[in-house]
Amino acid sequence: MSKNQIPKTNEQKKEEIITTNRCLIELTERKTPNNFKRNIIMISKISKIFPDNFISGTVKNREELNDAFLKYPNFSKTYIQTALYWEDNRKWYEDNWLKVYKYLDKNFLEKFQTETEHRSRAWEFHLAVVLIDKCFNLEEKTWKTGPDFCIKTLTGKKIWIEAIACDLGNVDPVEPYPDMKSGEIYSFGGNIEDIHRPRALRITSAIGTKFEIFKKYLKDFKSGVTKNDCLLIAINGVAIQHFTDPRMLFKRSVFGQGPDVLVRVQGREKLKGGFYKPTPTIVKKKGISEEKIPANFMEMNEFSKISAVLYCGHTVSHSWMNGFNVGDDFLFAYHANSDNPIPKNFFKFGRGIRKNIKSGSISDREQK
Secondary structure, three states, X not given: OOOOOOOOOHXXXXXXXXXXXXXXXXXXXXXXXXXXXXXXXXXXXXXXOOOOOOOXXXXXXXXXXXXXXXXXXXXXXXXXXXXXXXXXXXXXHHHHHHHHHHHOOOOHHHHHOOOOOHHHHHHHHHHHHHHHHOOOOEOOOOOOOOOOXXXXXXXXXXXXXXXXXXXXXXXXXXXXXXXXXXXXXXXXXXXXXXXXXXXXXXXXXXXXXXXXXXXXXXXXXXXXXXXXXXXXXXXXXXXXXXXOOXXXXXXXXXXXXXXXXXXXXXXXXXXXXXXXXXXXXXXXXXXXXXXXXEOOHHHOHHHOOOXXXXXEOOOOHHHHXXXXXXXXXXXXXXXXXXXXXOOOOOOOOOEXXXXXXXXXXXXXXXXX
């Protein structure tokens, strides 16, 4: 045991053992004859995630893809690309559809196909697959009113998850990703704060939107949400991140961590690193006026009902294209003084980000 490692409590050890056993039980149940027959019957009643007439790999180039967009105007362009062109993406969705559909909304497929909701529904699918593959006790979606997902811990505590995908915004928006064409030169870069500012605004807006919805659920007994439950807000930033560093952007958005700063120490020639410029607010521009928006949600008492915020700035294909497991790029920021903190070491993947209120230091560590 290293000096900095915190010994695990008996409760945490018990949680690990039961979680492992639950995974083994689920794998065993899938192999039993009775379950196999029952699953075959259920599968026959489930709609396919892509229609039979959408044959994978039939689109070979950009010109054919544009023709497909014109042929199917009522479908999301990304849905069309996945169905007809991106064979690896389509296979991933098809391989996982049967194990995640019962954790999603009943009208998921209908919404997944639309331009307005495809990105947010793809993020829900992405998130559900990770949680199931990591053997979390995800509750089947039977409620009509309430958050998107629910994990139940061994102690009976519920962790509600509200999922949201950032858009470009209408006021002080993020510039859209350029439609890059072959043979043309594109330039990216600039001042870090100028790059982060509009993107951080979209993340803070997503947090604010979902937190307001959760507070309404707390007052509605039909939602099943109680004051003792945890809240995890899960944000996808694929529409806004582009080439920015996800960890820098996320910490800027929720803990007010600005650019790194070098400090001159008396008696030393070299500057000392390991410091950052505190930036607790973000300026939102509205025409000629400006408004300051909090950028330190995860240390503010007004938001202590939020247990943690999860951020992922990529699509699922980013994982296998860069050689890591799906979910390894998830970033978890834990509220410094949450009313209902998530149990320690509950999430054993991605990175955990925490702020020490007394010292102001921000830790960013791999979760194992």
